[in-house]
Amino acid sequence: MILSADQSAFRLWCKPMAIASTSASTSANQISTDDLMIVNAARVLGTLAAAGNAACFVGIGLPSTAANLARHLYSPEPVLIYESGCIGSKPTRLPLSIGDGELADTSDSVVSVPEIFSYWLQAGRIDVGFLGGAQLDKFGNINSTVIGSYEKPKTRLPGAGGAPEIAATAGQVIVIMRQTKRAFVDRCDFRTSFGFGDGPGHRERLGLRGGGPKIVITDLGVLEPDPQTCELVQTQMHLGVTAEQCVENTGWKLRIAENVITTEAVTDREVNALRELQSAT
Amino acid sequence: MAEILSLKEAIARFVKDGSTIAMEGFTHLIPHAAGHEIIRQSRRNLHAIRMTPDMVYDQLIGAGCVSKLTFSWGGNPGVGSLHRFRDAVENNWPHQIEIEEHSHAGMAARYVAGASGLPFGVLRGYVGTDLVDQTSSIKTISCPFTNEELTAVPAINPDVSIIHAQRADREGNVQIWGLLGVQRESVLAAKASIVTVEEIVDKLTPVSGGVVIPSWVVSAVCLVSNGAHPSYASGYSERDNSFYKSWDDIAKDRESFVEWVKNHILGTTDFDSFSRSVGISALV
Numbered sequence: 001m002i003l004s005a006d007q008s009a010f011r012l013w014c015k016p017m018a019i020a021s022t023s024a025s026t027s028a029n030q031i032s033t034d035d036l037m038i039v040n041a042a043r044v045l046g047t048l049a050a051a052g053n054a055a056c057f058v059g060i061g062l063p064s065t066a067a068n069l070a071r072h073l074y075s076p077e078p079v080l081i082y083e084s085g086c087i088g089s090k091p092t093r094l095p096l097s098i099g100d101g102e103l104a105d106t107s108d109s110v111v112s113v114p115e116i117f118s119y120w121l122q123a124g125r126i127d128v129g130f131l132g133g134a135q136l137d138k139f140g141n142i143n144s145t146v147i148g149s150y151e152k153p154k155t156r157l158p159g160a161g162g163a164p165e166i167a168a169t170a171g172q173v174i175v176i177m178r179q180t181k182r183a184f185v186d187r188c189d190f191r192t193s194f195g196f197g198d199g200p201g202h203r204e205r206l207g208l209r210g211g212g213p214k215i216v217i218t219d220l221g222v223l224e225p226d227p228q229t230c231e232l233v234q235t236q237m238h239l240g241v242t243a244e245q246c247v248e249n250t251g252w253k254l255r256i257a258e259n260v261i262t263t264e265a266v267t268d269r270e271v272n273a274l275r276e277l278q279s280a281t
Numbered sequence: 282m283a284e285i286l287s288l289k290e291a292i293a294r295f296v297k298d299g300s301t302i303a304m305e306g307f308t309h310l311i312p313h314a315a316g317h318e319i320i321r322q323s324r325r326n327l328h329a330i331r332m333t334p335d336m337v338y339d340q341l342i343g344a345g346c347v348s349k350l351t352f353s354w355g356g357n358p359g360v361g362s363l364h365r366f367r368d369a370v371e372n373n374w375p376h377q378i379e380i381e382e383h384s385h386a387g388m389a390a391r392y393v394a395g396a397s398g399l400p401f402g403v404l405r406g407y408v409g410t411d412l413v414d415q416t417s418s419i420k421t422i423s424c425p426f427t428n429e430e431l432t433a434v435p436a437i438n439p440d441v442s443i444i445h446a447q448r449a450d451r452e453g454n455v456q457i458w459g460l461l462g463v464q465r466e467s468v469l470a471a472k473a474s475i476v477t478v479e480e481i482v483d484k485l486t487p488v489s490g491g492v493v494i495p496s497w498v499v500s501a502v503c504l505v506s507n508g509a510h511p512s513y514a515s516g517y518s519e520r521d522n523s524f525y526k527s528w529d530d531i532a533k534d535r536e537s538f539v540e541w542v543k544n545h546i547l548g549t550t551d552f553d554s555f556s557r558s559v560g561i562s563a564l565v
Contacts, residue, residue, distance in 0.1 A: 060358065060359050061359070083385060084307050084308055084309070084460050084462070085307070085460055085461060085462070086460070095359075096358070096359035096360075096520070096522045096525070097308050097358035097359045097520065097522075097525075098308060098358065099307055099308020099309050099358070099460055099462075099512075099520070100308070100520055101309070101459065101513060101515050101519060101520065104309075104459050104460050104515065105515075110459065110460060110461070110490055111461075112461040112462065112463065112465070112466070113307050113332070113385070113389050113461070113462050113463050114389040114390070114392065114393045114463065114466060117385060117386040117389050117390075117404075118386075118389070118390070118404070121386065122386065122404060122405055122406075145382075145411070145412075150411070150415050153370065153371060154371075155367075155371070156355075156366070156367045156370040156371050157356075158354050158355050158356030158362075158363070159352065159353060159354050159355055159356075159382055160353055160354065160382070160383070160384040160385070160410070160412060161333075161353060161354035161384065161385050162354075162384065162385040162386065163384070164384045164386075164406060164407055164410045164412065165384060165385075165386040165404075165405070165406050168405070168406070168408060168409070169405070190411050191409065191410055191411040192410060192411070192412070193410065194408070194409035194410060197409055202409070203409075206408050206409050207408070207429075207430070208408060208409065209405070
């Protein structure tokens with residue numbers, strides 16, 4: 001289970017916050033920060049699918065919602081792969097767990113758990129992995145194991161699930177997390193999933209085959225790794241978000257890209273498709 | 282040949298104090314009824330193995346049955362924390378438990394090795410993670426053909442593996458379909474195995490995507506209709522998501538958990554009486 005890429009277990013950790021609608025949408029729907037993250041992640045998936053990188057390893061929570069939204073909005077659709085063994089799932093409602101019957105019933109193929117991890121993930125058939133966690137550091141490493149020390153944890157988190165091998169092997173990794181000082185840290189208390197490790201060249205030295213984290217989507221905007229230093233830099237901000245806000249909510253000395261841009265406002269089409277998906281659940 | 286036994290008898294015969302047990306079911310086909318029976322029979326010092334020690338192991342851990350847990354993801358899927366697991370690891374309640382922590386890919390490789398009669402499984406995994414420093418059962422090995430450095434993890438060979446499945450015939454051949462998880466691997470890796478089923482039929486008819494585990498590799502088959510609840514058996518029931526959500530409140534504090542176990546598990550005789558006690562219907 002994802003986390004594997006499972007965001008949901010961290011809900012206790014991350015205070016939900018609704019921001020005033022900053023969307024150009026004329027819909028009566030209030031756009032929450034979750035919606036902003038989901039829509040922006042769906043856009044990334046849509047773009048990747050259009051470029052032929054469609055096989056997406058999905059976890060429950062925001063990643064699953066975003067991946068399903070992308071399936072409704074874009075053609076070609078991303079191929080949704082769940083670690084429970086579902087390949088090419090087309091659920092009509094959003095699953096609560098990665099093992100909901102709906103996922104298996106709507107899949108092109110259902111395989112065993114050893115198969116999904118060996119024939120599909122390890123063999124390099126996954127283009128995109130979606131991850132979240134309790135902590136993310138400036139080099140895109142993720143902690144979903146413990147806060148505090150391993151021997152005497154302050155908070156025991158669910159653990160690795162499928163995440164370490166997704167982070168190592170997927171063609172690229174998309175991270176979805178709320179941007180807070182507590183979660184975006186200089187160094188993770190525990191390295192559950194490897195991003196760029198200690199910096200440039202570290203993935204290569206370890207022989208990791210996947211591309212690592214390429215984009216981090218947050219409630220404030222988007223971070224991307226600097227190609228030279230591998231350090232995550234704020235490259236996009238949602239409408240109404242300031243650079244100061246981003247810096248304040250990041251535990252390392254965050255750099256704002258010189259050419260930082262504003263993410264496109266959520267469109268009616270996007271929000272309507274999202275609401276339709278949510279109401280079917 | 283598998284014997285058709287009552288669940289009570291199967292647990293009494295195959296699960297002993299100090300046993301290494303694996304209870305599997307990847308969201309689907311989780312043997313909850315068997316977990317309850319282990320609590321009813323007050324088994325202690327179990328080494329409990331499971332990829333996703335969700336509600337079923339939260340109950341065993343909180344009830345004091347487990348001294349060691351081997352796992353790869355310990356949460357309540359889609360809901361949040363596993364409170365009894367956390368309380369054991371963070372506060373040693375009801376007592377200290379040892380943990381052996383892996384990733385899903387590693388656990389899957391361990392079961393495959395166990396089922397294959399090999400001493401270890403091999404994978405590209407764990408590289409660069411802090412798990413390598415915490416878990417002694419993760420080692421590196423170099424490929425004798427390419428010299429590539431790979432990860433080795435030891436086989437899992439439980440004393441007994443317990444799974445739920447859809448149905449069996451009267452000879453004890455077991456049929457499973459839908460999400461297969463590591464059901465087959467965990468049974469084939471174990472020295473003994475118990476399979477609870479929804480139904481026992483005269484003849485198994487083929488089902489698309491289904492597998493049959495032959496009777497002669499299974500120790501006991503037990504008829505427990507809806508015995509995976511709140512997990513499910515594809516074709517028989519649906520996942521009871523609201524029960525998973527309500528578990529969060531029950532397990533959150535020690536008193537409400539102890540009370541729940543006392544009333545609904547220790548205070549009931551079998552899964553049917555448990556179901557009546559918590560107010561779930563037998564079949565969806």
